[in-house]
Amino acid sequence: MTQATHRSAEEIGRTDAGPRPLPPLGEPRPLRTPDVVDTELPNGLRLIAARHGAVPMVEARLRIPFAGEDAAHAARAEVLAETVLTGTATRDRVQVDTDLAAVGGELHAVVDPERLSFVGSALSSGLDTLLEVLADALTGAAYTSDEVAGERDRLVERLAVARSQPRVIAREELQRHRYGDHPFVREVPQASDVGEVGPEHVRELHARSVLPRGATLVLVGDLDPHTAVDEVARVLGGWRSDATAAELPALPELLGGDVRLVHRDGAVQSQLRLSAQGLHRTDERYPALQIANLSFGGYFSSRLVENIREDKGYTYGAHSSFEFTKANGTILVDADTASEVTAAALLEMRYEFGRMALVPPTDAEVESARQYAIGGLLTSTSSQAGMASMLATLAAAGLDHHWLSAHPDRLRAVTAEQVAEAARLYSPTRFTGVVVGDAAKIGDGLAALGGVVLP
Known part of the structure; x- marks a missing residue:
């Protein structure tokens, strides 16, 4: 028997005439629009219920606008998010976990300067239980002294670690450079502020800010949207208030300017974070951008x-990438480099900004990016979790599922000329930002490059 000869991947991919040609890209399948009901309940809660996928699961996303002007708001909001699901008037922490586990479910809360979000899932047959646990937390979270103290102390420890991480430092410095003392900057509270939060602070914040009016609940999965509306109205009907959830104040327009060097003693790497004003998803130029x-x-x-x-x-x-708030969009560009090539990397980034504005993408570049954008959208919304997150994100921007289903066609319709026009937004003069690194190692190079404010 003749022994098989092993061939490398390179050998397999070649013929006598040269490399085997790649097959042409197939036409992406159309985005399947889910069966959606989008309505507002009597308590002011917007509900988006969508049938999507054959897996017998339901994904839930509740987003409550949760902005606060007070300097202590960020710390109290973080403690609230950590403790809102640790017990209620009728369920302790163990019972919350037990009830969710019984229906294959999970539920957790996170907070940022814009909103308080609840993210959960359960078997379709357990939707009522998932909603009941959520409603119990929204209307009767206990915030006992023991739970608040325990979660607060763990949060203080995590914050101490997080604040030593270069990427966290760079993000905070970029936010401060872009927006000064705007509430949007307070993404990571100070550990000392968190340490002062007590149960009374969290209960007061909950009563004042965890409100249905202005909030959005998205349910996606193997469900009947119309039946889901009735179920949510029944279970969450007792969550009421005459007040409206607090939206984040509008961000100022981001202007270009010098980059600021932030000294980090002993750093062997530098974090480059540049940003410019972009476009919101609602702008007709957004697909080209x-x-x-x-x-x-x-x-x-x-x-x-x-x-x-x-x-x-x-x-x-x-x-x-892009960063969106309710009425704003910015462009973010980031890279981490070794200290010795920091100035060279910044030089090349500026070169690429200029090249983008002056030498727009070729037809081949446009087509490749177009296919990637459409394919990425189809992939990200193919799962129930992806669709739920996308619908929640669009709702926060004032958009709905109709925008989503039409977006692949908008991308297909974009011309090379429109992309060239959008590419002018990458002019180097429109960008500003920060470089975080050891000034003793990178300061001279950045000073020679120019356009950098040294510490």
Whole structure:
């Protein structure tokens, strides 16, 4: 018997005439629009219920606007999110976990400067239990002294660790550089502020701010949307208030300018964080900007990645993305580099900004980014969890499922000329930001480069 000869992947991929040609990309399948009911309940809660997928599960996303002007708000909000599901007037922590486990469910809460969010899931047959546990927390969270003290102390320890992480430091410095003392900046509270939070503070914040009017609940899964509306109205009907949940104040327009160097003693790496004013999802130019951003640095085949990762080797990863609030959109560009190449990396990033504005993406770049954008949207919304998160995100922006179902066609309709126009938003003069690193190691290089404010 003749022994099989092992061939490498490169050998398999070649013929006598050269490399085997890649098959052409197939036409992406259309985005399947879920069966959706979008309504407002008598208590002011917006409910979006969608039938999606064959898995007998339901995903839940509740988003409550939760902004606060007080400097102590961020600390109290974090403690609230950690303790809101640790017991109610009728369920202790163990009973909450037991009831959810009985229906294959889970539920947790997170908070940021914009909103308090509850993220959960359960078997479709256990939707009523998931809703009842949620309603119990919304209307009767106990915030006992023991639970608040325990979660508060654990949170203080986690914050101490988080605040030593370079990426957390860089994010906070970028926020402060962009928006000064705006409430949006308070993403990570000070451990000392958290340490002063007591049960009375959390109960007062809950009563004042955990409100249905202005909030949105999204349910996605193997469910009848109309029946779900009736079930939610029954279970959450007792969650009421005449007040409206507090929205984050509008962000000021982000203006370009010098980059600020933030000294981090002994750092062997630098964090580069640059940002410019972008467009909101509601802007008619947004699909073109989405494709331009992918071409610039939004995926692995982008110009920025090819330059400072693949060609120069300055960073393991560079990224360009969008950040949205309710009425605002910004462009974020980030990379982490070794100290000795920090100035060179910043130079190349500026070069790519200028090249993007002056030499817009080619037809091939546009088409590649277009296919990636459409495919990414289809993939991200194919699961029940992905669809639930997307519908909740769009609802916060004032959009609905109709925008989602029409977006692939908007991307297909974008022309190279429209992408070129959007690419002008990447002009170097429109960007500002921070570099976090050891000033003794990187200060001279950045000073020679110019456009950097040294400490």
